[in-house]
Amino acid sequence: MRLFFALWPDTQTQHAWHDGLAPYLAPLGGRRMPSANLHLTLAFLGDVRGDRMSELLRLGDDLATDALSLRFDHLEYWKKPGLVCLRTADTPPPLARLAGQLGTGLDMAGFAVERRQFKPHVTLARDVPVGMASLPVWPVVEWQVPAVALVRSRLAAGGSEYAVLHEWRLG
Numbered sequence: 527m528r529l530f531f532a533l534w535p536d537t538q539t540q541h542a543w544h545d546g547l548a549p550y551l552a553p554l555g556g557r558r559m560p561s562a563n564l565h566l567t568l569a570f571l572g573d574v575r576g577d578r579m580s581e582l583l584r585l586g587d588d589l590a591t592d593a594l595s596l597r598f599d600h601l602e603y604w605k606k607p608g609l610v611c612l613r614t615a616d617t618p619p620p621l622a623r624l625a626g627q628l629g630t631g632l633d634m635a636g637f638a639v640e641r642r643q644f645k646p647h648v649t650l651a652r653d654v655p656v657g658m659a660s661l662p663v664w665p666v667v668e669w670q671v672p673a674v675a676l677v678r679s680r681l682a683a684g685g686s687e688y689a690v691l692h693e694w695r696l697g
């Protein structure tokens with residue numbers, strides 16, 4: 527199964543982002559991500575054998591669960607994947623620590639992990655046809671992160687469908 531670790535918003539937050547950011551996204555075209563899909567990926571695992579689930583759950587159990595709050599202040603267009611995402615001005619140290627701890631744990635357990643620098647983002651739209659400069663979001667979007675989640679992704683006719691398999695509450 528296709529798995530990833532993510533910071534996972536509660537349903538109300540997903541709706542607030544989806545509806546609140548709609549005016550920025552409407553003029554850009556592309557394919558809006560449904561509210562239920564909004565999340566911030568920490569580590570993408572790809573295809574994982576079912577019998578490795580217990581290792582991933584243990585890894586999650588070992589993560590630091592300090593409170594984490596993020597402040598998204600702009601939208602970015604990423605040309606190569608053709609997406610528009612919600613971005614923080616910087617990566618706050620507790621987030622860098624969490625992503626680093628997860629990456630190291632996965633690495634040590636023999637999971638293939640992303641080598642690229644971690645760029646926290648929430649994908650809002652894909653297949654966006656025309657590029658744009660980075661766009662400030664006002665008012666900024668403050669988020670008290672409720673949980674880290676292990677999520678399964680399944681390709682469906684209308685796009686990817688996610689199912690949260692396990693959550694670790696923060697704070």
Ligand code: ATP
Binds near residue numbers: 570680685
């Ligand atoms: P779709 O691929 O159908 O457009 P998706 O990218 O949201 O949808 P997945 O490909 O299953 O669905 O990805 C799940 C999450 O992991 C998404 O946040 C995606 O951006 C991220 N992701 C996917 N592939 C990678 C990768 N190679 N490196 C880092 N993150 C990835």
Ligand code: MG
């Ligand atoms: Mg994908």
